[in-house]
Amino acid sequence: MAADKPTAEAVAEQLARLREDYQARLPAELAALTALAAGFGGAESDRARLDELHHRLHKLAGSGGTFGFTALSARTRTLEQQSKQWLAGSLDEVEAQAWQSLAAEVAALGETLNKVSPPQAPAILSARDSLTSDETVQIWLVEDDASLAEQLRRQLESFGYTVRHFMQIGDAEAAAHTQRPDMLIMDILFPQQGENATEVLALRPILRALGCPLLFMSSCDDFESRARVARLGAAGYFLKPLDVPRLVNRMTQILDQLRAPPQRVLIVDDDVALAAHYRLVLLAAGMEAEALHEPQAIIETVAAFRPELVLMDLHMPNYSGPELAGVIRQHERWASLPIVYLSAETDLDQQIEAMGRGADDFLTKPISDAQLVAAVRARVDRARQLDAQITRDSLTGLLKHASIKEALEITVTQARRHGKPVTVAMLDIDHFKSVNDTYGHAAGDVVISSVAMLLRQCLRMSDIIGRYGGEEFVAVLPECAGGDAQMLMEDIRRRFAAIAFSYSGQAFSCTLSAGLASTAQYPEFSGAELLVVADEALYAAKRGGRNQIRTASPHPLQEADRP
Amino acid sequence: MSTLQRVFYVEDEPDIQAVARLALEMVGGFTVKICSSGEEALREVVAFAPDLILLDVMMPGMDGPSTLKALRELPSMAVVPVAFMTAKVQPAEVAHFKSLGARDVIPKPFDPMTLASQVRAIWEGHHGS
Numbered sequence: 001m002a003a004d005k006p007t008a009e010a011v012a013e014q015l016a017r018l019r020e021d022y023q024a025r026l027p028a029e030l031a032a033l034t035a036l037a038a039g040f041g042g043a044e045s046d047r048a049r050l051d052e053l054h055h056r057l058h059k060l061a062g063s064g065g066t067f068g069f070t071a072l073s074a075r076t077r078t079l080e081q082q083s084k085q086w087l088a089g090s091l092d093e094v095e096a097q098a099w100q101s102l103a104a105e106v107a108a109l110g111e112t113l114n115k116v117s118p119p120q121a122p123a124i125l126s127a128r129d130s131l132t133s134d135e136t137v138q139i140w141l142v143e144d145d146a147s148l149a150e151q152l153r154r155q156l157e158s159f160g161y162t163v164r165h166f167m168q169i170g171d172a173e174a175a176a177h178t179q180r181p182d183m184l185i186m187d188i189l190f191p192q193q194g195e196n197a198t199e200v201l202a203l204r205p206i207l208r209a210l211g212c213p214l215l216f217m218s219s220c221d222d223f224e225s226r227a228r229v230a231r232l233g234a235a236g237y238f239l240k241p242l243d244v245p246r247l248v249n250r251m252t253q254i255l256d257q258l259r260a261p262p263q264r265v266l267i268v269d270d271d272v273a274l275a276a277h278y279r280l281v282l283l284a285a286g287m288e289a290e291a292l293h294e295p296q297a298i299i300e301t302v303a304a305f306r307p308e309l310v311l312m313d314l315h316m317p318n319y320s321g322p323e324l325a326g327v328i329r330q331h332e333r334w335a336s337l338p339i340v341y342l343s344a345e346t347d348l349d350q351q352i353e354a355m356g357r358g359a360d361d362f363l364t365k366p367i368s369d370a371q372l373v374a375a376v377r378a379r380v381d382r383a384r385q386l387d388a389q390i391t392r393d394s395l396t397g398l399l400k401h402a403s404i405k406e407a408l409e410i411t412v413t414q415a416r417r418h419g420k421p422v423t424v425a426m427l428d429i430d431h432f433k434s435v436n437d438t439y440g441h442a443a444g445d446v447v448i449s450s451v452a453m454l455l456r457q458c459l460r461m462s463d464i465i466g467r468y469g470g471e472e473f474v475a476v477l478p479e480c481a482g483g484d485a486q487m488l489m490e491d492i493r494r495r496f497a498a499i500a501f502s503y504s505g506q507a508f509s510c511t512l513s514a515g516l517a518s519t520a521q522y523p524e525f526s527g528a529e530l531l532v533v534a535d536e537a538l539y540a541a542k543r544g545g546r547n548q549i550r551t552a553s554p555h556p557l558q559e560a561d562r563p
Numbered sequence: 564m565s566t567l568q569r570v571f572y573v574e575d576e577p578d579i580q581a582v583a584r585l586a587l588e589m590v591g592g593f594t595v596k597i598c599s600s601g602e603e604a605l606r607e608v609v610a611f612a613p614d615l616i617l618l619d620v621m622m623p624g625m626d627g628p629s630t631l632k633a634l635r636e637l638p639s640m641a642v643v644p645v646a647f648m649t650a651k652v653q654p655a656e657v658a659h660f661k662s663l664g665a666r667d668v669i670p671k672p673f674d675p676m677t678l679a680s681q682v683r684a685i686w687e688g689h690h691g692s
Binding site: 059 | 575576578579581582585586589590621623650671672673675676
């Protein structure tokens with residue numbers, strides 16, 4: 001149909017306007033999708049969430065195509081179809097890796113937007129596309145001292161980070177138009193350009209708009225600089241010469257916070273509208289929330305949704321809050337599930353009674369949205385901390401001896417059921433005693449936490465890591481065996497040896513040895529039995545001269561290389 | 564033969580609604596009514612008395628095919644030509660949609676400059692046959 005010319009122009013103009021509006025809204029939608037996909041726990045209980053993701057992907061694929069974002073539309077379409085396929089079956093069957101890769105691909109959708117305007121290096125973009133489940137952390141380092149930058153880059157890469165170096169602030173700003181790092185580390189003073197990074201960031205929003213954690217390093221320790229850094233909301237201030245393990249420790253903390261899964265909250269309230277409101281408020285704050293109106297279903301709901309906190313109305317028509325709390329507490333595995341009541345201020349007597357029956361806390365109605373979010377977040381975080389204190393080692397944040405042994409047995413049993421191999425690695429820092437004796441226990445602690453950080457950075461999310469004893473670590477690697485496991489550990493061994501530690505000006509380095517044992521070689525072995533042979537292999541590595549990896553083998557020929 | 568004037572479009576995505584409105588009103592010169600769900604469509608369609616209906620296939624709640632089925636149960640909508648709009652256009656699926664009583668299937672994303680002529684062609688095909 002031939003539209004007359006002015007109309008065609010007017011249409012084009014209006015279309016352009018619609019497209020602009022749409023483009024402006026895209027980042028928020030992509031961020032929402034990313035958050036949604038990042039919250040998957042990887043099981044049937046994610047169905048509602050996956051369903052929502054599927055719908056939104058569908059809409060995005062359609063609208064993206066309409067507005068000419070062809071690459072975005074095509075990629076979104078693939079993800080839409082994948083999620084649809086999953087929804088057709090049991091979500092419990094979907095493997096953890098697949099969930100992670102879905103989340104990573106959703107998170108990477110934004111990259112397709114770069115493909116719209118400048119025709120730049122598609123090869124690089126597609127290389128990044130192939131990075132799926134095991135996300136490497138991208139660090140941008142803005143530092144005008146090339147040799148310091150190179151040194152720092154090498155160190156950070158030893159810890160498994162990917163580092164991109166920019167000599168000038170302007171270079172990083174240019175890159176920020178199309179890409180986004182996971183963290184930004186900046187020097188403060190750039191004498192050649194006469195620039196101070198804290199001033200540049202305050203004036204020009206582009207790097208701040210990246211929204212990623214920001215760390216500064218500087219050789220000046222003056223209050224004014226520190227105050228400016230604080231005003232920018234930076235996550236850290238590190239003095240030169242840099243203590244890299246300490247820097248990495250801070251980086252690990254920050255990333256752990258970012259990776260923390262959303263808080264799961266169950267709301268039990270007979271007031272459907274109010275419960276729906278609370279739920280929306282919590283969802284908007286990035287949490288997962290479900291509302292339950294029928295108290296009879298409480299046990300099924302708690303079992304399926306696995307809430308980290310239950311928000312319970314004190315007064316409900318047929319069953320009171322404390323009665324329902326009592327029902328939950330009858331089940332031993334939920335004995336420590338935090339239960340918080342919502343009640344009016346005047347219910348003092350009932351509050352006291354409820355306290356005696358398994359309530360943890362009260363929130364007073366009416367409660368503002370902001371109060372509700374803050375109260376729930378604080379209580380869930382507290383519960384998580386308590387749980388971490390029970391199961392995790394305080395220095396490294398890794399699982400403690402008993403917990404890692406338990407996790408190992410569970411993993412070995414599961415793997416056997418699925419016919420997949422598991423490898424157990426036992427690692428030990430070489431000559432650790434002499435590190436302690438020479439440089440003191442504080443330095444020794446830094447070395448130990450460096451091994452922990454390295455393992456967390458280099459291993460997959462599905463791997464389990466524990467501190468087994470003083471300087472001894474255990475890593476459990478599901479679906480990994482033989483050459484892969486050996487290569488992985490070799491890589492960790494090399495990276496660890498490359499880390500430069502320093503103690504009051506003295507530089508030193510350490511090495512580690514490891515013994516591996518896999519169910520591929522020992523199909524009948526329990527976790528505890530695997531640990532015994534892994535320990536023997538570790539002993540062989542030590543006897544063989546340390547700084548090496550040995551794999552246990554039941555075949556006598558290969559036993560010959562044992563001394 | 565009368566000309567196509569009134570087009571009724573059911574689509575849940577506001578962005579696509581906006582583009583479709585542009586394409587059908589400005590380019591096509593049609594009188595357009597857009598509904599955001601099958602449920603809303605069933606409430607509005609009789610009063611609008613469309614010459615032709617466009618249905619998005621995948622919508623939350625009532626999807627395109629179930630909206631079509633419900634529309635056909637309204638006496639005044641029994642023979643109004645309906646076309647589906649969908650991203651999935653494998654021949655087998657087109658055949659399936661036609662078997663449900665649709666005249667045709669318009670693939671998404673559509674070109675806003677040519678959507679009106681596609682719609683007109685479907686309408687003419689309907690009246691020619």
